[in-house]
Amino acid sequence: MIADEMTPAVSFQKVARHFGAVKAVDALDLDIAAGEFFAMLGPSGSGKTTCLRLIAGFEQPTAGTISIFGERAEGVPPYRRNVNTVFQDYALFPHLNVLDNVAYGLMVKGIGKAERLKAAEEALALVQLPGYGARRPGQLSGGQRQRVALARALVNQPKVLLLDEPLGALDLKLRENMQEELKSLQKALGITFVFVTHDQGEALSMADRVAVFNEGRIMQVGSPQEIYQRPKTRFVADFVGSSNVLPPDFVQRYAGQRRWGSLRPEAIRITRETGSDAIQARVSGVSYLGAATRLALDTEGLRLHASVPSGTAVPEQGDAVAFTFNRDAIHLMDEAP
Amino acid sequence: MRSDRSQSAPLGLKIAATCGLLFLHLPILLIFIYAFTTEEKSYQWPPPGLTTQWLAVTWNRPDVWEALSLSVRVAAISTLVALILGTLCAAAVSRSRFFGRETVSLLVILPIALPGIITGIALRSAFALTEIPFSFWTIVLGHATFCVVVVYNNAVARFRRTSGSLIEASYDLGADGFQTFRHVVLPNIATALLAGGMLAFALSFDEVIVTTFTAGQQQTLPIWMLEELIRPRQRPVTNVVAMVVVLVTLLPILLAYYLTRDGDQVAGAGK
Amino acid sequence: MSIASVTATRDAPVSAILPARGGMLGALSDLFWRRPRFLLVLMLMPPLLWLGVVYIGSLLALLLQSFFSIDEFSGLINRQFTLKTYADLLQPANFDIIVRTVTMAALVTLASIAVAFPIAYYAARYAQGRWKALFYLAVMLPLWSSYLVKVYAWKLILAKEGILTWLLAKLHLLWLLDGWLALPYVGGNSLSVSATGTFIAFVYVWLPFMILPMQAALERVPGNLVEASSDLGASPGQTFRNVLFPLALPGIVAGSIFTFSLTLGDYIVPQIIGTSRLFIGQAVYSQQGTAGNIPLAAAFAVVPIVIMGFYLWGAKRMGAFDAL
Numbered sequence: 001m002i003a004d005e006m007t008p009a010v011s012f013q014k015v016a017r018h019f020g021a022v023k024a025v026d027a028l029d030l031d032i033a034a035g036e037f038f039a040m041l042g043p044s045g046s047g048k049t050t051c052l053r054l055i056a057g058f059e060q061p062t063a064g065t066i067s068i069f070g071e072r073a074e075g076v077p078p079y080r081r082n083v084n085t086v087f088q089d090y091a092l093f094p095h096l097n098v099l100d101n102v103a104y105g106l107m108v109k110g111i112g113k114a115e116r117l118k119a120a121e122e123a124l125a126l127v128q129l130p131g132y133g134a135r136r137p138g139q140l141s142g143g144q145r146q147r148v149a150l151a152r153a154l155v156n157q158p159k160v161l162l163l164d165e166p167l168g169a170l171d172l173k174l175r176e177n178m179q180e181e182l183k184s185l186q187k188a189l190g191i192t193f194v195f196v197t198h199d200q201g202e203a204l205s206m207a208d209r210v211a212v213f214n215e216g217r218i219m220q221v222g223s224p225q226e227i228y229q230r231p232k233t234r235f236v237a238d239f240v241g242s243s244n245v246l247p248p249d250f251v252q253r254y255a256g257q258r259r260w261g262s263l264r265p266e267a268i269r270i271t272r273e274t275g276s277d278a279i280q281a282r283v284s285g286v287s288y289l290g291a292a293t294r295l296a297l298d299t300e301g302l303r304l305h306a307s308v309p310s311g312t313a314v315p316e317q318g319d320a321v322a323f324t325f326n327r328d329a330i331h332l333m334d335e336a337p
Numbered sequence: 338m339r340s341d342r343s344q345s346a347p348l349g350l351k352i353a354a355t356c357g358l359l360f361l362h363l364p365i366l367l368i369f370i371y372a373f374t375t376e377e378k379s380y381q382w383p384p385p386g387l388t389t390q391w392l393a394v395t396w397n398r399p400d401v402w403e404a405l406s407l408s409v410r411v412a413a414i415s416t417l418v419a420l421i422l423g424t425l426c427a428a429a430v431s432r433s434r435f436f437g438r439e440t441v442s443l444l445v446i447l448p449i450a451l452p453g454i455i456t457g458i459a460l461r462s463a464f465a466l467t468e469i470p471f472s473f474w475t476i477v478l479g480h481a482t483f484c485v486v487v488v489y490n491n492a493v494a495r496f497r498r499t500s501g502s503l504i505e506a507s508y509d510l511g512a513d514g515f516q517t518f519r520h521v522v523l524p525n526i527a528t529a530l531l532a533g534g535m536l537a538f539a540l541s542f543d544e545v546i547v548t549t550f551t552a553g554q555q556q557t558l559p560i561w562m563l564e565e566l567i568r569p570r571q572r573p574v575t576n577v578v579a580m581v582v583v584l585v586t587l588l589p590i591l592l593a594y595y596l597t598r599d600g601d602q603v604a605g606a607g608k
Numbered sequence: 609m610s611i612a613s614v615t616a617t618r619d620a621p622v623s624a625i626l627p628a629r630g631g632m633l634g635a636l637s638d639l640f641w642r643r644p645r646f647l648l649v650l651m652l653m654p655p656l657l658w659l660g661v662v663y664i665g666s667l668l669a670l671l672l673q674s675f676f677s678i679d680e681f682s683g684l685i686n687r688q689f690t691l692k693t694y695a696d697l698l699q700p701a702n703f704d705i706i707v708r709t710v711t712m713a714a715l716v717t718l719a720s721i722a723v724a725f726p727i728a729y730y731a732a733r734y735a736q737g738r739w740k741a742l743f744y745l746a747v748m749l750p751l752w753s754s755y756l757v758k759v760y761a762w763k764l765i766l767a768k769e770g771i772l773t774w775l776l777a778k779l780h781l782l783w784l785l786d787g788w789l790a791l792p793y794v795g796g797n798s799l800s801v802s803a804t805g806t807f808i809a810f811v812y813v814w815l816p817f818m819i820l821p822m823q824a825a826l827e828r829v830p831g832n833l834v835e836a837s838s839d840l841g842a843s844p845g846q847t848f849r850n851v852l853f854p855l856a857l858p859g860i861v862a863g864s865i866f867t868f869s870l871t872l873g874d875y876i877v878p879q880i881i882g883t884s885r886l887f888i889g890q891a892v893y894s895q896q897g898t899a900g901n902i903p904l905a906a907a908f909a910v911v912p913i914v915i916m917g918f919y920l921w922g923a924k925r926m927g928a929f930d931a932l
Contacts, residue, residue, distance in 0.1 A: 058505055069624040077641040078508040080626045091506035095524040105510035108520065156510065159624040346734040347844070353726030360723065361750045361815060364761035367771065371764055380767035382774045418658075426655040433648055441652065444659045451916070452873015454889045455670070455909050456663075458896055462673050462906060463666035482663050485655065513629060513637035514647075536752070543754045545876065549893070562756050566763065566880050579757045590752045594745060 007070040009034040009160055009192040010055055015064035017050050024050040026216040027064070032160075032194060032209075034069070037186050039203035040196045042213030043239065048196045051213070052162050055194065057081050069159055079108075084153035085162040088169070090145045092137035098124070098148050099133030105156040123151040126185075143174045150182075154189070163195035167202060179206050200240045204228060212236050229264070232334045237262035243331075244268075244304045251330060260333045265294065267329035268306035270315065271322050278322035283315050297323060365583060372580040377573055391573040401578060404561035411473070411557060412541040415480035419537045420530060422481070423488025428522075431496035448483040456483060457550030464551070471553025479551040480544060484537035491533035491597065492526060499525045532596040535589035543586055558582065674906035683900060693903040697911070702891070702904075706911055709888040712803075713871035716810040717818075717864045723811065724818040724863065729852070731819075732826035733834075747823075751816035759880050762809040766800035766881060773798075796883055806882035813877065814870050818863035825859025826852075861923045868919060872912040888912060 012030040016023065025047040032038045040048040053059040054066060057078035066073045073081060084105070092101050099120050100107075106116035117133075124130055127147040137145060146166065153161055166182070167175045183206050186193045197203050203210045204224040212219045212227060212235075220232045231237035234245045243262040251261035271278055284303070285296030293314050295306045306323060308314055315321050346354075372391065374384035395401055426445055430438055448456050460479050469475065503525070507517040545559035552560060558578070565575040628634055640647040676685050677692045696702060731743040750758070765771050776782050789795040789802060796802030829852065837847040875889025886894070888908055895905035 056505075056509060058508075071623065071625040073625060075642065076625055077513070077638060078505070079511045079513050079637075080628065082624045082626055083509075085506070085509045087502045087506055089500060089502055091500060091502035093503060093506070093521060104507070104512075104520070108507075108510065108512035108516045152510065346730055350726055350730055350734075354730035357723050357727040357815075358746055360812070361746065364758065364765060364812065365750065365753060367764060368757060368761050379769050380764045381769045382764075382771040422655040422658055425651045429648055429651040433644065435645075435648060441656070444664070445655070448659070448663055450869070452869055452889070452912050454873045454875055454892055455667075455913060458892055458905060458909050459663075459666035459670040461896065462902060463662075463669040465902070466669050466673075478662065482659065485659065511626075513634060514640050515633050515637055539752055543752075543756070545756055546874075550896075559754070559756050562760070563876065566756070566760060575760070579754070579760055582754045582757055586753055587749065590749060591745075594748065 007034065008032055008067075009036065009069060010194065011065075011067040011070075012051075012054075013065045013067075015054065015061045015066055017047075017054060017059055018062045023216045025054065025061075028216075028218060030211065030218060030221070032192060034192055035190050037183065037193045037206060037208045038195070039207035039210045040194065040213060041198070041200055041203040041210050041240070043198060046213035047216040048211075048213040049164060050216075052085075052164055052194065052196050055160065056083055056085050056162055082156070082158055083160045083162060084156050084158040085164065086146070086149045086153050086166050088164040088166075090137075090149040092145055092148055092152070094137055096137075097133065098129070098135050098137065098140070101137065101148060102133075102152045102155055104152065119155055120151070123155040124148070126154065127151045128181075142169050143178065146170065146178070150185075154191075158191065160192045160194060163193065165197055166195055167197075167199075175202075182206065204240070210240075212240060214239070230331050231262055234260055234262075234333065234335055237331075237333065242305060246330065247302070250300065250302065251332065254327055255330045255332065257332060260335045261330045262333060263304070263325060263330055265305045265307035266292075267325050268297075268304065268323050269325065270295070270306065270308060271324055278324050280320065280322055283317055283319045283321055286314065286317050297321070299323075368576065368579050368583060371576040372573075374573070374576070377571075380572075391577045394571075395574050395577040395581075398574060400556070400561065401558075401574070404556045404558040407473075407555060408542055408558040411476050411480055412538045414477050415484050415541045416534050416537045418477065418481035419484035419488045420534050423485045423533060423537075424492050424526070424530060426485070427489050427492035427496055431493055432501075445486050445489045449486045453483075453544075453546035454550075457547040460547070461550040471551065471555070473555070475551045475553070476548055476555070476557065479547045480541040483544075483547065484541055487536040487540060488530065488533035491529045491536070494597075495526045495529035528596045532593040535593040535596075539586045539589045539593075543582070670906050670909060673902050674910050676903040678901045678903055685902060693907045696904055697907055702908075705886050705888055705891050705908075708885060709872055710915065712807065712810065712887065713868045715807060716814065716871045717867045719807070719811045720815055720818040720863070720867045721822075721860055724815060724822050725856075728819050728822035728826055728856075728859075732823045732829070733831060747816050747819050751820070755813065756876070758813050759809055759877055762805070762812060763800055763881055766798065766805045766808070768798035768800070770800070800881050801883060803883055803885075806878050809877050809881045810871050810874070814867040817866035817870065818860075821862035821866075822856060822859040825856050825862070829855045858926060861926050865916075865919065865923055869912065869916050872915060 008031040010030070010032040012028050015025060015028045015030075017025040028047075028051070030051075040051055042048045050059060054061060055068070055073075057073065057076060057080075061074060068081065068083060092098075093104065096104065099117060102120035102123050103116040106119060111119075121130070121133060124132060127150050129144060129147050129151070132140070132144065132148070137148065140148065146169075150166075163182075167178055170178060179202065182193070195206070204227070207224060209221060210224055210227050211221045214235050220227060220236045222230075227236065227240050231240060231243060237243040237245050243264055246261040246263055248258045248260055252258040255261060279299055281297040281299035281304070283295055284298045285294075287294045290310070292307045292309050295308060295315070297304045297306055370384065371380075373387045373389060374381075375386035375388045376384055423445070426441060429435075430441055456479065460475070460482075463469075464471070464475060503521055504517055507521045512520060543559060545557075545563055548557055548560055549563070556564070559582075562575065562578060562582070565572075565578075569575065628638060673685075674693055675689050675691070676687050677690045678684070679686050697706070727743075727747070731740065731747075735743045767773075773782070773785065776785050785799070788804065789798070794802060794804045796805075799805040799808075833851060833855075834847060837851045838844070842850065873889055875887065875893045878887045879890055888911060892905045892908045895901045895908060899905075
């Protein structure tokens with residue numbers, strides 16, 4: 001089967017992976033478009049890594065079908081998939097130097113020594129490690145190891161590149177640099193990137209589309225904006241960013257419908273006046289976050305979080321305050337009350 | 338002596354530890370002196386004189402050479418068998434969890450955990466029941482059985498230290514099972530196997546208890562020595578052989594230690 | 609960046625799924641990947657056949673023989689199930705052998721603990737870096753050096769004309785040695801033909817087997833625990849009794865498994881250095897060899913297995929296996 005423009009890079013149909021009684025992945029449908037930067041986001045144990053391993057071929061589905069560029073992949077061993085992985089611990093071969101690590105994939109495919117070493121050099125230059133070929137993995141820093149792992153995967157020109165918590169082991173500064181670099185690399189190469197993370201900030205900032213996982217199922221798939229602003233379920237609202245989850249009774253009072261709702265912290269405004277539409281609350285916590293201050297408000301048996309921009313007056317803990325919000329800012333969720 | 342804990346050992350402890358170590362080492366050193374004594378008939382101390390003539394005498398003894406040759410051949414073949422069996426076992430145990438995993442570990446350790454005489458007489462009674470005549474191969478059979486454990490211990494420790502994702506990475510990069518074994522698994526466990534092989538060789542080369550039950554009329558070097566100890570014929574030759582045996586076993590042990598010193602578990606803990 | 613050149617190096621593969629490599633190895637590799645259990649069975653088969661069939665089979669053969677008996681007139685083995693051979697073990701002559709061996713094993717174990725402790729403690733707590741490696745080798749080399757040579761060395765040391773007698777003579781302490789040798793049970797003509805000699809040689813040969821697990825256990829005792837104990841006003845003796853000893857106990861038990869089991873099954877040390885009174889190992893050896901009474905030899909061999917079975921069971925309950 002020849003892949004045309006519309007064929008998804010990866011397609012899951014009713015895919016399940018059970019380990020005994022544990023349903024790591026359960027009846028999952030998912031299409032990842034060619035050339036997309038796709039993030040799988042979820043807490044640990046939510047099935048996102050199992051999904052990645054199903055694409056790589058390290059796991060086999062208990063049920064359902066997996067296609068990669070339109071070709072069925074069940075029962076195909078990892079070494080016959082033109083898919084490469086950047087492992088969480090990088091998994092660089094300790095007995096080989098950096099150049100031989102990068103050239104490994106070409107070596108086992110039988111490509112001549114001169115040609116594969118040249119390609120490996122170029123791949124190292126691509127990840128901005130030119131001239132590091134003679135070193136051992138043990139002599140590199142965490143960030144450099146990650147780049148080598150990236151080069152080792154990219155040199156094979158995979159149809160899909162899988163990244164398992166690629167930035168998890170790096171410190172904050174390095175992580176931010178690497179995020180931008182990965183993104184521009186993906187745009188330049190046009191390869192489909194699928195990456196797994198538990199860090200919602202990372203997922204939102206890097207990916208074209210995000211799938212939020214929980215308990216072996218996908219809760220929501222969409223662009224970062226959709227996921228952040230219009231969560232479909234309480235879990236998504238809660239896990240992605242820190243939306244306030246509003247119970248149906250509360251939503252009915254202010255938005256007229258008896259549904260679960262969500263409200264972003266920055267949509268809440270603290271006021272001094274006690275107008276008819278203001279809600280009375282008590283400040284039960286204040287945390288300074290730099291660009292903003294986060295308030296915990298207790299009202300009607302509910303705890304809401306509000307984000308007050310720095311520079312405005314901030315109430316103190318224990319103060320009685322009132323707050324308002326634009327009624328349109330309440331996002332109604334699909335989840336039934 | 339440097340100490341992180343910013344205090345040095347109490348004098349009593351130092352003395353006791355030193356005495357303990359001297360107790361461990363002096364008797365072996367004594368062997369080296371006796372190899373050069375001029376006294377032929379008794380174990381007289383101090384030696385009345387020193388000579389190197391016994392080295393030449395030993396060199397010209399065909400029975401010593403025969404015993405040495407048999408020991409080396411037995412140790413070489415036993416080590417080879419132990420390497421294969423021990424590696425297979427270690428790979429199976431560390432790569433997958435299966436029912437009876439613990440039993441396999443126990444099975445490997447049993448031949449060394451039970452007193453040698455039990456392994457010996459068990460094999461002998463099995464040979465008797467099945468009417469297998471004693472030969473070179475019956476010795477190898479016994480030796481390989483208890484050598485498996487040292488290879489196994491070394492290999493398991495290395496497998497445990499080798500990240501499982503290395504193998505996945507190799508598959509991921511397009512290497513099939515055989516290529517992965519050749520290019521990733523083997524280079525990573527090679528030194529552990531070499532160390533295990535060295536220790537297995539030393540263990541087999543030195544073994545006497547099991548061998549007395551499985552050798553029949555043949556003499557390995559330890560059996561030759563045992564005969565000399567029970568019915569001494571020429572004590573100075575025994576002294577020289579004892580010295581050579583110490584030197585021959587020392588080398589593989591030091592090499593094995595050198596090969597596994599960074600991080601693996603105790604190289605000989607399984608003996 | 610040289611993306612273009614990387615891409616241009618080779619023609620990009622069209623397909624996401626590569627064809628099977630073909631050939632026997634390729635097919636075999638795919639098969640192993642698809643059926644990991646098959647590979648597992650294949651890997652376990654040779655060692656299990658060897659150890660499970662040959663070795664366990666031999667042990668069972670041994671056990672079987674112990675239920676046979678020997679015809680006292682013809683000297684032939686009577687292959688009929690009987691407990692008569694085990695009853696023979698309880699005859700005074702045989703039972704003495706068992707008691708003697710177990711007593712020796714217990715004494716050797718206790719002495720090994722006493723000698724090993726300072727070495728293990730020093731290595732675990734005070735030795736650092738290069739010294740630690742040196743200590744380790746200093747225990748390892750005697751452990752691995754030839755067993756027979758070690759026994760032989762003690763034959764040289766304990767001989768009447770040997771170095772120990774010479775040393776005691778120089779110190780004018782010969783009266784002490786003579787006094788000791790005159791004692792019943794432990795004495796004899798010279799140390800090399802006395803139970804004391806057997807005891808010393810046993811302690812020497814098995815000592816490293818006690819030091820290593822003991823050191824492993826002591827390594828896990830945090831140093832500050834000892835300091836805390838003395839800060840709280842405990843005397844060194846109290847610290848040892850109440851803090852160090854309980855924490856080292858799993859290691860001590862693990863080491864004692866070796867010293868106990870090895871002494872129970874040894875027949876060479878008492879044969880070369882010792883009296884004519886037999887130990888279990890010697891009984892097994894002579895019964896199967898010169899006496900030709902394989903059933904009795906087998907029954908004797910079962911005794912250490914049973915004793916060690918109980919010993920291991922007790923040790924396991926004390927958590928000794930974590931220190932191995």
